[in-house]
Structures are given as structure tokens and as C-alpha cells.
Amino acid sequence: MRMSSLFGRTLREAPGDVELPSHKLLLRGAFVRPLGAGIFSLLPLGYRVVRKAEAIIREEMDAIGGQELLMPVVHPAELWKETGRYQAVGPELTRFQDRGERDMVLAMTHEEVVTDLARSEISSYRQLPQIVYHLQTKWRDEPRARGGLIRVREFTMKDSYSLDRDEAGLDTAYQTHWHAYERIFRRCGVAFHVVGADTGMMGGTASHEFMAPSPAGEDIILLSPSGDYAANREVATFRRDAPPAEDLLPVEEVETPNATTIQALADFLGVPLARTAKAVFFKGDSGRLVFAVVRGDLDVNETKLRKACGEPNLTPATAEEIRAVGAEPGYGSPVGVSGAYVVADESVRDSPNLVAGANRPGYHLKHTNLGRDWQADTVADIASAEAGFPSPTDGAPLTAERAIEVGNIFKLGTRYSAALGATYLDDEGQSHPIVMGSYGIGAGRLVATVAEQRHDDKGILWPVTLAPYHVSLLWLGKADDAETVGAGDRLYAELTAAGVEVLYDDRADRAGVKFADAELIGCPIRLSVSSRTLARGEAELRPRAAEESTFVPLAEVVPTVQRLLAELAAPLSGDPAS
RNA sequence: CGGGGUGUGGCGCAGUCGGUAGCGCGCGGCGUUUGGGACGCUGAGGUCGGAGGUUCGAGUCCUCUCACCCCGACCA
Known part of the structure; x- marks a missing residue:
């Protein structure tokens, strides 16, 4: 080209x-x-x-x-109704009608x-x-x-x-x-x-x-x-360490002014985050309020929660919805709550005597325990794994x-x-x-x-398997320099005849423009000829990924390029790296 | 859908206090230059996203609207 x-x-x-x-x-x-x-x-x-x-x-x-x-892009909605997805999928599925007012969808x-x-x-x-x-x-x-x-x-x-x-x-x-x-x-x-x-x-x-x-x-x-x-x-998932066994202590209400976040609560009471229970409220499509409880040092994973409660969609609940089940935003806990579907993380089941909200502003409860003070509809893994958490396989920190x-x-x-x-x-x-x-x-x-994944500040570095062309070929110098242009034309013809895909920069532009475009477009090999290289009967060869050029006699350009292309292709064979 | 941002020539941008639009790159022509995004001269190219309003006068102020970008929600 x-x-x-x-x-x-x-x-x-x-x-x-x-x-x-x-x-x-x-x-x-x-x-x-x-x-x-x-x-x-x-x-x-x-x-x-x-x-x-x-x-x-x-x-x-x-x-x-x-x-x-090959299957069509436009589908009759009937099919999608049969599987239920016509109703289940949101507006990302484009629905329309044909001239006969039949429901159709665009295939997603x-x-x-x-x-x-x-x-x-x-x-x-x-x-x-x-x-x-x-x-x-x-x-x-x-x-x-x-x-x-x-x-x-x-x-x-x-x-x-x-x-x-x-x-x-x-x-x-x-x-x-x-x-x-x-x-x-x-x-x-x-x-x-x-x-x-x-x-x-x-x-x-x-x-x-x-x-x-x-x-x-x-x-x-x-x-x-x-x-x-x-x-x-x-x-x-992540490996959960069993907290040390502990006697269950009686529930005790404590005043906790302005402690509406878990961090503030832990700071105020001087306890670690892991000794608190965090409550998060969601609303499902069914209209049900879903009440998720995790230990204070963990975060709720919405994907896991969706699965645990069987609600395909969850949105954060509003303050009114939270109060409707007897909880209090900022001071919420499952203790004394009714009408919500309560999902407890395994961490809450396994950790005794947690600090939880009292469901009235400014108060929390110490020493709450799942099973004694409140019940969960489901106990499941609903906590998000984070960097540094122990791997479920060997306990080593995850990255x-x-x-x-x-x-x-x-x-x-x-x-x-x-x-x-x-x-x-x-x-x-x-x-x-x-x-x-x-x-x-x-x-x-x-x-x-x-x-x-494969670029530098100048442009893309295509793998030889995907590059638009294998070689960027450029001549440098004056457009009326018949020798240089002729050498470029000959190399273009020879490489093309040998099956090499060449992007030939035959434009009457300066060297800087051609180099910059070659680097931007990112073909794996750059070949250039100029009066300077031709004086020695050579072309300059530079892999896109390399810092240095080599000089190749004109007669050896085609086999050299073919050899280099084979080398570049070798690690991209699809076989596992040894 | 929420929050933030941007719309001025192909691209990047400037435009003050409201006074009738400019710069760089790119593009056309001529000349010089020719190994890392050249230079000179000379041209072409803009209903300032759109609509309405205020005003003697709107790129600039007001209202509405559209498009695009970023963050979030959402999503294979």
C-alpha cells in the first residue's frame, strides 16, 4: 500500500x-x-x-x-419473550417495531x-x-x-x-x-x-x-x-480466619453520638473494625428490602449478595425504606427489625460480641450475636475480597x-x-x-x-500477527531524487512479490514526518533507504520495538525481512511459552 | 439515571467590560529546503452545537435543548 x-x-x-x-x-x-x-x-x-x-x-x-x-442482527421479539429475556433485560436491549407493528429486537x-x-x-x-x-x-x-x-x-x-x-x-x-x-x-x-x-x-x-x-x-x-x-x-473468595472463641456477653446499649460510619464508631468506642457489624440496605426488583450484614472490616459484594438473596437487581435503599422496617440509617442493625430479608455474611456468624446499631439515632449495641439477638434469613459469603486478603487456596496474600x-x-x-x-x-x-x-x-x-498493552509514547507496537502491514518502507530525501525513490520502488516491488505486506511511505515528506507516522502506525519492521544508505548499497532496518538499527545490503533485504518476521512470529505461535 | 466538564475552521486552542471572530497545526498555489513532525510568500476555509430571549448591538448575558467526554450507578 x-x-x-x-x-x-x-x-x-x-x-x-x-x-x-x-x-x-x-x-x-x-x-x-x-x-x-x-x-x-x-x-x-x-x-x-x-x-x-x-x-x-x-x-x-x-x-x-x-x-x-451467520445469524441475523434483527430478531422477532417472540423468541426473546419465550426465554423471558425480553422482559428481564433492561433498556440495553433495543426494542422496536417493524411496519406491521410486530415487536423486534436488535441482537445483543x-x-x-x-x-x-x-x-x-x-x-x-x-x-x-x-x-x-x-x-x-x-x-x-x-x-x-x-x-x-x-x-x-x-x-x-x-x-x-x-x-x-x-x-x-x-x-x-x-x-x-x-x-x-x-x-x-x-x-x-x-x-x-x-x-x-x-x-x-x-x-x-x-x-x-x-x-x-x-x-x-x-x-x-x-x-x-x-x-x-x-x-x-x-x-x-478469601480464606477466613476463625476468630478466637469467646463467651457471649450480655447486650449493652451505649450512647454513640454522631457515629454514623463504621470507622467513626470504631474510633469512638476504641474497638477494631472487626469487632463491629456493618449493615447495608438494598431494595430488590420484587420490592423486598434486603438487609446485608458484614463484619465492619469487610465490604458487601453486591454480586454475591444478589446471588445470596435471589434478587437479580439491587439498588441502594432510601432512608424512608430503611425506617419502614424498623431500622435507622447510620445506626442500623438487624436487631429488632422486621419485614426485611436479612443476609448475614459468614464473618458475622463466626464473630461473637459485635457492636451493632441500636436502630435509634445516637445509640449502638455492644455484644450482639447472630442467633441469640437476631436471626438471618440466609448466612452466606457476601463479603468482597480485596488486595492483601488471604488466598482461599493457601492463605498467601491476594494481589x-x-x-x-x-x-x-x-x-x-x-x-x-x-x-x-x-x-x-x-x-x-x-x-x-x-x-x-x-x-x-x-x-x-x-x-x-x-x-x-503494547504501545509507547510514540505509537502502537503491533504484534506481527495483527499488524496492518509487516513493514513500513520509507525513502528519505528529495522526491526528485530518482535513485532513492527508485530504490524504494524496487524494494516495495520485491517485498510485495515475496509476500511481505508493505506500507510504503512514498510521500514527499521530510524524514521526521515519515518516522513519526511509521512509529505511530506501529508496523513491526521499519525499512528506510536514502542517498546515505544507498551509497553503501544498503537499507536501514529497525524493528519497531528496538532502539538500534541494522544495515542490510539491498540484495539481502527480502530474506532478512522474512527471517526477522519469522523470529517475531515465533513467540506468537499460540503454544504455551516454555 | 445522578455528579462534573466541554462545544468557536479538519485537529488543538484563544477570544478581556457585550461592539460584528483570531492563533498554531493541517489544507491549496509558488519558491527555497530534504535523515527526526522545515521555511518564506500567498490563498481557501467559521450560520461561534441548536432554538428562543434580553439589548441599538450577543461567541460573550438569560432560558430551554442537543451532542460529546470524565466519574458514579448499571452492565457481558
């Missing part, structure tokens, strides 16, 4: 309101352009990168027996459609297992699109679905995808952790996320130093990292097949719902993640 005719110009400065490095660089490098909030066009350079990522995904999906198909995912296909195509155990996948546009009307390409509303996603006879088959498909995903991300040069995750709105029995560490990430993952534990903070979710795998089970009646007959003629899994990778997010 000649840069003189490339569609899309590089920008010297990014728009002022752009913050993330990947967003800035993808904009400046003429990879993407915004059309609206969370809606982007891919320019030729960006689309080449995305297509390379998609090609890698296709290769690895095909390698595990996946069959590519494709479980319904693939299950509908399965019920019509699959009838016998002989037709299972199957893996089908597609790369399709999805639309999710995010309440807030942010982070450039990391979180968008319209995006292309690879979704695959496994169809199996039973749980054992699903386990196999799940593991198979797990390994394929590891290969995909390694080939794309992404650093990642696989973590246990919440099953969320998808429903299902197990889920893992592929998390790429980055300050731009929206999730927090917790990792044990030995590497044997990794989880999204939403579900992360916390911010990360971008680049892929996820879900065991759906029979959630969708049962709802839609996607069944098969086994060898005894018995009908069973198909056991399903779903597995996603956002192509654009993957590319943005690579840019986020």
Missing part, C-alpha cells in the same frame, strides 16, 4: 476529550473514527488489524471443530437464535455434539459507552455455542474452548489471566473470563501469588489487578434449550434438553486491548 493514496490521515494531535492511550493512538494512527457515542467506523488500517484478529479466531475455532454460520447476543436453530435441526443424540460460531455485529445500548474502543455499543463479536448431550459433553466443550482461547490470545500477543467469574444475566452454571491486565480495565481481578487462584472480584475482559466462556446448561424446547432423543428414545455453552470474544475490544 502506498501511503500517498491511503484513505485516512494520521493526526498530529488527538481530540482533546480523548483519554485512553489505545483510543488516542487508534484515532491518531488513522485506524478508527467515531460516529457517535460508542459507535466507530474502522478505517482501512484498523479494519486490516481487526480482520487479522478475526482470522486467528476463525482458525482456532475451526481447529476445535467449530462450524461458522444470540442464545435465542442458536437455540431456535438447534430445536429445528437437532433431533437425535447422533447429531451431537456440535460447535457452531459466528462473527456478527451486536448492539447493546450501554448506559454509558466509554473507554474508546474498550466499551462500545455496536461491536463485532465472535460467539460460539456448544451443543451437547450431557454435562460431561459440555465439560469437554468448555475445556476445548478454554484452550482455544488461550491460543487465540497468545497469538494476538495479549497478556491475560483466566479467572472465575459471575454468570450474570446469561444464566448458567459456570463461567470464566479471559482478563487482560491494563489500567484501562473496568474489572478488578484477584490473583494468588502461586497462581493457583484467580477470580473476578465479583466472585472472589488485585485492573483488567479488560477480552473473552468469556459460559456453561449455559439447559437454561435456553429447556425454555425453547430444544431437545433430542437419546438411544433409548428418551427426550432431553440439549446442554449448551456459549463463548464470546469481542474483536474490536481485543484489538483495542492489544493497543492498550
Whole structure:
């Protein structure tokens, strides 16, 4: 490709309101352009990168027996009503009507459609297992699109679905995808952790996320130093130390003026946070007030709490709602409360004689005990794990990292097949719902993640597997210097003929402009010729990641570049690093 | 949806007390220059996000509205 005719110009400065490095660089490098909030066009350079990522995904999906198909973006709402998601999912699902006033939705995912296909195509155990996948546009009307390409509303996603006879088959498909995903991300040069995750709105029995560490990430993952534990903070657990046994003391009311926060209370009474009980109030969609109690040194984890109380949505309760069940904001405790669903964390069950609110302003109760002074509807793990907490595996302190979710795998089970009646007959003629899994990778997010993880202050450092072109070729000097331009033209022709993808900077610009653009765009190899190098019959070769150049005789440029490309590709084979 | 911020030429920005819009980069032409974002001359390009209002006069003041960005809520 000649840069003189490339569609899309590089920008010297990014728009002022752009913050993330990947967003800035993808904009400046003429990879993407915004059309609206969370809606982007891919320019030729960006689309080449995305297509390379998609090609890698296709290769690895095909390698595990996946069959590519394509499902529609517009779905009749009927299907979504059948699974209940039409009602259950909020405004991020875009609903509209066609001219016949039939309810339709824009696909935010494709479980319904693939299950509908399965019920019509699959009838016998002989037709299972199957893996089908597609790369399709999805639309999710995010309440807030942010982070450039990391979180968008319209995006292309690879979704695959496994169809199996039973749980054992699903386990196999799940593991198979797990390994394929590891290969995909390694080939794309992404650093990642696989973590246990919440099953969320998808429903299902197990889920893992592929998390790429980055300050731009929206999730927090917790990792044990030995590497044997990794989880999204939403579900992360930690080892709980048994508090020393203690005799139960009688409840005692104490005056605690202005001690409306746990910290203030602990300071006022001179006790550690761990000797207090913290009450947090939520309201569920059912209208129920959910009363969560954790030890004062811990925080409530809303994801865990949602699961523990069976409320898919929780919002903080208002002061009036809290008083309606007999509690007092700032001085709340479950003692004497009625009409609320009380969820106690295990820490509260296990710790005796905690200080808790007296449910009247300015007073707390010392020595409260679960079971004696109050009852919980549920005792569960509803506390958030934090950096430094002991790992559930070996007790070593967990570390916390911010990360971008680049892929996820879900065991759906029979959630969708049962709802839609996607069944098969086994060898005894018995009908069973198909056991399903779903597995996603956002192509654009993957590319943005690579840019986020692999850049310097000058631009992106694309892995050779994703780079829009392998080589940035530039001539330096005067546009009317026939020798230099001719040498550039010849190298462009030779490299292209040898199958090397070349972005040829044939513009009549000064050296600084060409170098800066080459670094910004980030092809793995930069080749330049000038009267200076040509006087010695050489070209200058500089890997994007290197500080130093080497000089290569013109006749050896093609084999040298090919050798270097092979070297750069070697660690990106997809096999585990040794 | 709550909090904060920004809208002035393609991009980055300035615009004072209300007086009829400017700078840098980029873009076109000519000339010089040519290994790290050149220089000179000369051009083109703006209903100041939109609507309404106050005023002799609004980029500037008031009201409403739209868009975008950041934080939070929410979310795979």
C-alpha cells in the first residue's frame, strides 16, 4: 500500500476529550473514527488489524471443530419473550417495531437464535455434539459507552455455542474452548489471566473470563501469588480466619453520638473494625428490602449478595425504606427489625460480641450475636475480597489487578434449550434438553486491548500477527531524487512479490514526518533507504520495538525481512511459552 | 439515571467590560529546503452545537435543548 493514496490521515494531535492511550493512538494512527457515542467506523488500517484478529479466531475455532454460520442482527421479539429475556433485560436491549407493528429486537447476543436453530435441526443424540460460531455485529445500548474502543455499543463479536448431550459433553466443550482461547490470545500477543467469574444475566452454571491486565480495565481481578487462584472480584473468595472463641456477653446499649460510619464508631468506642457489624440496605426488583450484614472490616459484594438473596437487581435503599422496617440509617442493625430479608455474611456468624446499631439515632449495641439477638434469613459469603486478603487456596496474600475482559466462556446448561424446547432423543428414545455453552470474544475490544498493552509514547507496537502491514518502507530525501525513490520502488516491488505486506511511505515528506507516522502506525519492521544508505548499497532496518538499527545490503533485504518476521512470529505461535 | 466538564475552521486552542471572530497545526498555489513532525510568500476555509430571549448591538448575558467526554450507578 502506498501511503500517498491511503484513505485516512494520521493526526498530529488527538481530540482533546480523548483519554485512553489505545483510543488516542487508534484515532491518531488513522485506524478508527467515531460516529457517535460508542459507535466507530474502522478505517482501512484498523479494519486490516481487526480482520487479522478475526482470522486467528476463525482458525482456532475451526481447529476445535467449530462450524461458522451467520445469524441475523434483527430478531422477532417472540423468541426473546419465550426465554423471558425480553422482559428481564433492561433498556440495553433495543426494542422496536417493524411496519406491521410486530415487536423486534436488535441482537445483543444470540442464545435465542442458536437455540431456535438447534430445536429445528437437532433431533437425535447422533447429531451431537456440535460447535457452531459466528462473527456478527451486536448492539447493546450501554448506559454509558466509554473507554474508546474498550466499551462500545455496536461491536463485532465472535460467539460460539456448544451443543451437547450431557454435562460431561459440555465439560469437554468448555475445556476445548478454554484452550482455544488461550491460543487465540497468545497469538494476538495479549497478556491475560483466566479467572472465575459471575454468570450474570446469561444464566448458567459456570463461567470464566479471559482478563487482560491494563489500567484501562473496568474489572478488578484477584490473583494468588502461586497462581493457583484467580477470580473476578465479583466472585472472589478469601480464606477466613476463625476468630478466637469467646463467651457471649450480655447486650449493652451505649450512647454513640454522631457515629454514623463504621470507622467513626470504631474510633469512638476504641474497638477494631472487626469487632463491629456493618449493615447495608438494598431494595430488590420484587420490592423486598434486603438487609446485608458484614463484619465492619469487610465490604458487601453486591454480586454475591444478589446471588445470596435471589434478587437479580439491587439498588441502594432510601432512608424512608430503611425506617419502614424498623431500622435507622447510620445506626442500623438487624436487631429488632422486621419485614426485611436479612443476609448475614459468614464473618458475622463466626464473630461473637459485635457492636451493632441500636436502630435509634445516637445509640449502638455492644455484644450482639447472630442467633441469640437476631436471626438471618440466609448466612452466606457476601463479603468482597480485596488486595492483601488471604488466598482461599493457601492463605498467601491476594494481589488485585485492573483488567479488560477480552473473552468469556459460559456453561449455559439447559437454561435456553429447556425454555425453547430444544431437545433430542437419546438411544433409548428418551427426550432431553440439549446442554449448551456459549463463548464470546469481542474483536474490536481485543484489538483495542492489544493497543492498550503494547504501545509507547510514540505509537502502537503491533504484534506481527495483527499488524496492518509487516513493514513500513520509507525513502528519505528529495522526491526528485530518482535513485532513492527508485530504490524504494524496487524494494516495495520485491517485498510485495515475496509476500511481505508493505506500507510504503512514498510521500514527499521530510524524514521526521515519515518516522513519526511509521512509529505511530506501529508496523513491526521499519525499512528506510536514502542517498546515505544507498551509497553503501544498503537499507536501514529497525524493528519497531528496538532502539538500534541494522544495515542490510539491498540484495539481502527480502530474506532478512522474512527471517526477522519469522523470529517475531515465533513467540506468537499460540503454544504455551516454555 | 445522578455528579462534573466541554462545544468557536479538519485537529488543538484563544477570544478581556457585550461592539460584528483570531492563533498554531493541517489544507491549496509558488519558491527555497530534504535523515527526526522545515521555511518564506500567498490563498481557501467559521450560520461561534441548536432554538428562543434580553439589548441599538450577543461567541460573550438569560432560558430551554442537543451532542460529546470524565466519574458514579448499571452492565457481558
